Amino acid sequence: EAGVAQSPRYKIIEKRQSVAFWCNPISGHATLYWYQQILGQGPKLLIQFQNNGVVDDSQLPKDRFSAERLKGVDSTLKIQPAKLEDSAVYLCASSSQRGGEAFFGQGTRLTVV
Amino acid sequence: QQQVKQSPQSLIVQKGGISIINCAYENTAFDYFPWYQQFPGKGPALLIAIRPDVSEKKEGRFTISFNKSAKQFSLHIMDSQPGDSATYFCAAKDSNYQLIWGAGTKLIIKP
Numbered sequence: 546e547a548g549v550a551q552s553p554r555y556k557i558i559e560k561r562q563s564v565a566f567w568c569n570p571i572s573g574h575a576t577l578y579w580y581q582q583i584l585g586q587g588p589k590l591l592i593q594f595q596n597n598g599v600v601d602d603s604q605l606p607k608d609r610f611s612a613e614r615l616k617g618v619d620s621t622l623k624i625q626p627a628k629l630e631d632s633a634v635y636l637c638a639s640s641s642q643r644g645g646e647a648f649f650g651q652g653t654r655l656t657v658v
Numbered sequence: 659q660q661q662v663k664q665s666p667q668s669l670i671v672q673k674g675g676i677s678i679i680n681c682a683y684e685n686t687a688f689d690y691f692p693w694y695q696q697f698p699g700k701g702p703a704l705l706i707a708i709r710p711d712v713s714e715k716k717e718g719r720f721t722i723s724f725n726k727s728a729k730q731f732s733l734h735i736m737d738s739q740p741g742d743s744a745t746y747f748c749a750a751k752d753s754n755y756q757l758i759w760g761a762g763t764k765l766i767i768k769p
Contacts, residue, residue: 587747587759644755649701
């Protein structure tokens with residue numbers, strides 16, 4: 546079974562630029578999560594999708610972050626404009642059902658300079 | 659009240675020794691307590707998990723001890739091996755199915 550795929554693995558951008566991350570969850574997984582993991586901290590949930598609907602985006606900085614999951618499969622997370630404090634690893638995870646075991650991708654390491 | 663406090667921040671254990679990582683929580687509505695293992699450059703992976711109606715769960719060399727009255731739970735790694743060197747996160751799931759994560763413990767097993 547293929548795992549959660551994320552791209553790119555690394556990204557370096559200047560502040561105020563925009564960036565997008567892509568995630569392809571495990572086939573058949575209805576629930577998809579985007580987490581932000583700052584160095585030395587645990588992951589923080591940014592947004593949770595159930596199929597193609599948002600069930601929790603309470604911690605998503607909506608003035609600069611956006612995410613979509615068209616057709617209930619893969620998802621993109623966008624930051625525009627980026628700030629220095631957005632430097633982090635962005636993890637995508639999926640689970641077969643809400644509350645089920647979450648499987649994580651390798652993440653995208655973003656550096657904002 | 660939504661926090662999960664994890665300690666220590668880092669831990670060095672000799673090969674063959676016992677590694678112990680502790681977590682504490684306040685929200686009594688949490689109903690699922692997983693531990694995740696994360697290697698550098700990888701995403702976290704579920705290691706072992708427990709529900710609050712059980713006081714202990716063992717899987718191989720990994721054991722979770724759960725103290726509901728004290729609102730604490732811990733991970734014990736017996737016969738620690740260099741391959742166990744990783745960052746470990748405790749977490750707790752709330753009624754909205756959201757995982758609240760600890761800050762992580764960087765474990766180094768010295769050969």
